[in-house]
Amino acid sequence: MKSLLFLVVSVFAFSVTSAQNFVIKNVTVFDGEKLIEKTSVLVENGMIVRVAPKINSNSEVIDGNGKFLMPALTNSHVHAFSALSLNEAASAGVLQVFDMHGMEPYQRQMQETFKDSTNYADFYYAGSAATAPGGHGTQFGFPAPTLTMVAEATDFIDKRIEAGASYIKIIVEPWKETLSHYVVKELIEVAHRKDKIAVVHVSKLDDAYQVLSNGADGLVHVWWDLPITQEEIEVLKSKNEFFVIPTLLTSHLALEAIRKSSPTNNFMTNEAITAEAKKLYDAGIPLLAGTDPPNAQINYGTDLYREMVLFSKAGIPNIEVLKTATSNPSKYFGLKDMGYIKEGFKANMLLLDESPIDKMDNMKTITTIWKMGKEVDRN
Ligand SMILES: [Zn+2]
The missing domain is CATH 2.30.40.10 (Urease, subunit C, domain 1)
Known part of the structure; x- marks a missing residue:
């Protein structure tokens, strides 16, 4: 009583x-x-x-x-492992974050605990990203389920949905073991049958081209290796509606370190990577702001402003830059009553x-x- x-x-x-x-x-x-x-x-x-x-x-x-x-901000690409991250986000006006790979039981708990709690960002998650055994995403010291075959795709997606995932994240990263494009295509199709969008990590243009041709709803990074041609953009646009979370700040900072450690690899310059985002914008592809913290020591709060400044410096009109962190994430990730x-x-x-x-x-x-x-x- x-x-x-x-x-x-x-x-x-x-x-x-x-x-x-x-x-x-x-x-x-x-x-x-x-x-x-x-x-x-x-x-x-x-x-x-x-x-x-x-x-x-x-x-x-x-x-x-x-x-x-203006509407509060959304960071469309984070990895948040504690309440402190959600608090840091909220104190910078970032009131929604989209996690792109983490620990599922803990994620559900974070979501439920902090939903509608004033000093913490609302937390949405993909659960475990789909990756191959030994692939990108398995190296972080927490359990990460993997798959190798088309026949495993339905079970993999069902488990993410059971764990409370709002969307499906898939990793294609050929610097390590990676999923075949057959498996990726099946994952995307199963996600769509179950009313989830599927977003994909890529670092190479060829993979971006293939996953978008196979129906991916979005990319969580822009590619680092080669410039896309106008013709390629037009073909992709005719096949599929998609968005891109370019993570320019992450790319710039991560590549500065990678270029030092492996100078023989050919990556585009930071300026050229930024220009890819502008090309996509010019072609009418929606962009979403995301910074992938804690990678490259990026914070969960104010560093999102730096991504927005990079978009602006790329030549994207400021009103359109504001959409990348407000209405666009709501629209493309289906948040019903936020972003406006x-x-x-x-x-x-x-x-x-x-x-x-x-x-x-x-x-x-x-x-x-x-x-x-x-x-x-x-x-
Ligand atoms: Zn990430």
Whole structure:
């Protein structure tokens, strides 16, 4: 009885403190698609309930004059092994992260524990990535199931879905043992039959070409070896709709180390790799921002701004860069009520002193982060 009482009291206390209603007035909004000057946004019970120039409300008013409001960020490629990573992400305004290979029982626990918890990013995961015995992904010291044959694909995917995976990740990495393209194709087809998208790790253009031809929904890195031709892009576009998470920052930092240790390998320069992302953008391929922490000592928070700055420096318009970390991840990974400042979406939002449309580095001027209408503690 005592514990039941405690439950009732704490649920009541939660519902009182969670009712944070406020209106931000006269603010410039990037709503996930377009800019709206001098508008107002009403938040009630954690949700965005109205976006309009004039809103009458008795709620607390926040003066947004001269400020910039945008959806919270998503990092579309991470490996998060502890709550600290989710906290570091949230304190930089990264309120959703997509894990691309990790420890399944632990991942389910992290997801359930921190879902909708103000100071931690929401956690989505692929579970264990599909890889060959001895392949990339098996070297990290935690159990990683493997497969070799087409006939094993259905069982492999079923296990990931049972473990709570939101999407399927596949690894094609020919510097080690790797899956054949027959197995990869089967994995993609089984994932689609079970309503999951399938994203693929590649490092070579030829593999990118093959997996996209075989129906992959996205790549979690851009290739490092050769420039793609316009003709190749056009053929791929005609076969399949896909997105790319280029992980430029990761590629630049990792390759700096790799070039030193094995100078005989031929990789494109950092500038050439960046130019590949711009080529994809120019061809209308959606890009998603991801940084692959903790690889190359990249952090889970502010380093995502560096990826956005790299996109901007590549020549991608800043409004389009903002989409790579807000609406695009929601759209392509199927997050229902995040990534936009629109009625009916969660109030996961960032208030900035300076506009990132003027300069992408202004992402550093975030002053307030809200998760479901509650202010994230940034200490
Ligand atoms: Zn990764």
